[in-house]
Amino acid sequence: MKFAEINLLSELAKPEFKDLRAAMNERKFVATEMIADPLSIAGDGMTKPDESAAGSVFIVKEGRLRVFLAAEGKEFTLSTLEAGDIYTSHTGTFVQALTPGVLLTTSIPVFHTYMRDIPQVSKVMVRILGNMLKSTFGIIDDLVFGDASTRLAAFLLSVAKEESGRSIARLGMTGEQLAQHVGSTRQTVSTILNDMVRSGILLRVKxxxxxxxxxxRLEELTK
Known part of the structure; x- marks a missing residue:
């Protein structure tokens, strides 16, 4: 599930955002790399040592990241960040790369300056925060009241996109990562997917x- 439906890469391409874009640095990352870790000393691997206390805001330029909580040996995925999504290193959540990619980063104080001085930035961020809050309540509801099949069905619906008149769900992660995403085991997720295929809900393309x-029928499983 995505936190926001607003693609900030499109916003940054607009003339009114050129100064903010110029203030952001590109940072490459590799698959499985931990982008934010609340258990580390700084909690943030993106800033320089003298800037770590300030924290970072980052926009995904390329690649995919997983935002999750971890406690007592369990992981609970909150969102998958993709190109155009924004997040910050100081939220108390873990952020780990699912694929190689590139981030656009800047410090929180710098980002706050542009929010204050450029009205369009504030307007976009208010819309994004509203979408994040709505999405977060849905995630909490799924974790508390939904079982693995409910969460998996919701995930499939969230990633499915129309391609040549067909609804295609490209998972973009390993079986283990998918299991972590829906808070279950790899075996359970595999069984549910196979059941969906056998019952005619899904067709395995590759x-x-x-x-x-x-x-x-997939939507019914989310209720």
């Missing part, structure tokens, strides 16, 4: 890619 054959 490894990690499914066509949603019966959207209404």
């Amino acid at each position: 490894r990690g890619v499914f066509e949603v054959i019966d959207v209404s």
